[in-house]
Amino acid sequence: MKTIIEPFRIKSVEPIRMTTEAERSERLRDAGHNLFRIHADDVIIDLLTDSGTGAMSSEQWAGIMRGNESYAGAPSYYRFLEAMEALTGMTNVLPTHQGRASERILVEVIIGSGDTGRGLVVPNNAHFDTTRANIEHSGAVALDLLTPEGRDPARAALFKGNVDLERLEALLDERADDVPFVMVTITCNNNGGQPVSLENLQAVRSLCDRYDKLLFLDACRFAENAWFIKQREIVHQSRHVRDIARDQFALADGATISAKKDGLVNIGGVLLIRDDTLFERAGNLLILTEGFVTYGGLAGRDLEAMAIGFEEVLHEDYLRYRIRAVEYLGEKIAAGGVAIVQPPGGHAVYIDAADFCPHIPRHEFPGQALACGLYELGGVRSCEIGSVMLGEHADTELVRLAVPRRTYTKSHIDYVVEVVLELKARAQELRGYRIVEEPEALRHFTARFEPVEVPIAAGRADA
Numbered sequence: 033m034k035t036i037i038e039p040f041r042i043k044s045v046e047p048i049r050m051t052t053e054a055e056r057s058e059r060l061r062d063a064g065h066n067l068f069r070i071h072a073d074d075v076i077i078d079l080l081t082d083s084g085t086g087a088m089s090s091e092q093w094a095g096i097m098r099g100n101e102s103y104a105g106a107p108s109y110y111r112f113l114e115a116m117e118a119l120t121g122m123t124n125v126l127p128t129h130q131g132r133a134s135e136r137i138l139v140e141v142i143i144g145s146g147d148t149g150r151g152l153v154v155p156n157n158a159h160f161d162t163t164r165a166n167i168e169h170s171g172a173v174a175l176d177l178l179t180p181e182g183r184d185p186a187r188a189a190l191f192k193g194n195v196d197l198e199r200l201e202a203l204l205d206e207r208a209d210d211v212p213f214v215m216v217t218i219t220c221n222n223n224g225g226q227p228v229s230l231e232n233l234q235a236v237r238s239l240c241d242r243y244d245k246l247l248f249l250d251a252c253r254f255a256e257n258a259w260f261i262k263q264r265e266i267v268h269q270s271r272h273v274r275d276i277a278r279d280q281f282a283l284a285d286g287a288t289i290s291a292k293k294d295g296l297v298n299i300g301g302v303l304l305i306r307d308d309t310l311f312e313r314a315g316n317l318l319i320l321t322e323g324f325v326t327y328g329g330l331a332g333r334d335l336e337a338m339a340i341g342f343e344e345v346l347h348e349d350y351l352r353y354r355i356r357a358v359e360y361l362g363e364k365i366a367a368g369g370v371a372i373v374q375p376p377g378g379h380a381v382y383i384d385a386a387d388f389c390p391h392i393p394r395h396e397f398p399g400q401a402l403a404c405g406l407y408e409l410g411g412v413r414s415c416e417i418g419s420v421m422l423g424e425h426a427d428t429e430l431v432r433l434a435v436p437r438r439t440y441t442k443s444h445i446d447y448v449v450e451v452v453l454e455l456k457a458r459a460q461e462l463r464g465y466r467i468v469e470e471p472e473a474l475r476h477f478t479a480r481f482e483p484v485e486v487p488i489a490a491g492r493a494d495a
């Protein structure tokens with residue numbers, strides 16, 4: 033059969049509250065036209081993020097009941113440890129409450145705390161915001177080294193998450209002493225959830241060996257990356273995705289993981305460090321700020337859910353459905369004439385908002401206009417990744433439709449496609465925004481906006 037179905041049945045449901053367009057317009061006004069300020073009950077399809085928003089399996093819920101809440105040495109911790117060892121081949125494993133806690137500890141044990149890292153530079157294909165912020169907080173520079181094709185949203189290529197090896201080599205050649213460690217993010221969230229090939233990871237490993245550098249993975253979406261490798265890197269197509277995932281980890285000296293993505297849980301994280309001395313220091317820091325090394329700021333039941341989630345995520349039926357669902361969303365809206373980052377990534381489809389509403393100049397935030405338009409028209413919540421979020425650092429004006437794992441069915445996705453395409457037909461009606469209130473940092477979370485009034489002479493369709 034050619035139809036790829038959801039490889040699960042639904043046993044427990046969460047009702048969606050239906051709202052009208054008039055109601056949503058009012059909510060949007062009350063929220064200062066900022067979707068982070070909208071009550072989730074007023075959202076029909078929530079594609080704000082794929083992080084911590086997925087559905088757990090019946091096995092995971094059974095694990096939640098089995099969770100043992102002993103402060104030290106809980107059986108749940110040992111089940112978690114065993115699952116992580118089986119997945120990664122690493123034995124030095126710490127649980128943390130989420131990805132950024134792992135990042136903070138990693139940066140502190142290698143670079144130091146406070147502004148100590150002046151002159152240091154940490155390369156990555158592209159640092160996720162929290163990784164960048166933690167590195168910069170230490171005084172070091174977070175450097176992105178994507179290839180030219182990885183930086184071109186319209187260009188479809190198989191592994192747009194790959195590290196630019198020439199630039200990495202040049203950096204290590206010129207200033208090896210300034211590089212405390214190298215990172216690679218799989219998949220690469222910043223440019224559209226794009227995968228990194230195993231060949232590229234192996235080449236990064238060789239460079240790290242040549243210059244005696246530690247290599248860490250930001251492995252939030254390691255299973256989606258492994259699936260892309262199986263599909264697109266021909267020599268691996270007959271291997272099980274579990275073995276490919278393990279190969280990824282085998283190349284690294286450790287990893288930071290947010291379990292809220294491919295851990296298939298609502299909260300949790302992992303820090304892996306092979307080096308025993310660094311690992312011991314990380315454990316001490318964990319105790320200082322998160323919790324004892326056998327629970328790391330989580331409940332025992334969370335460790336059970338992670339142990340099961342990290343195993344389930346590598347079921348090939350699941351990954352086939354998962355990656356296809358996102359690809360299907362991308363295909364349908366692209367076929368309707370909407371420009372997206374090509375090809376669709378593992379966890380999200382990114383719409384080119386500047387192309388969607390060419391009549392809105394960048395300083396009037398086309399991404400904000402599109403995201404608000406999708407909410408108002410269809411109750412679909414998305415996330416602006418452009419001039420609002422990144423200010424003058426934004427190269428592109430994108431809107432991300434992130435798909436939570438195992439949560440929405442194909443008809444939900446079809447509904448989203450319909451909303452996007454109907455809005456596309458009426459894109460001329462979208463107006464730009466101006467910011468009327470903003471905090472000092474991370475303004476996208478709390479800023480308030482107002483639509484820019486369009487003079488009648490500008491000839492709006494409904495003026």
Ligand code: F0G
Nearest residue numbers: 081083130131132160162221250252290
């Ligand atoms: N690394 C990557 C690649 C991420 O995408 C995220 C989170 C993190 C690290 C941090 O993990 O949230 O558990 O502390 N990404 C979410 C998103 C927030 O919406 O893309 P965390």
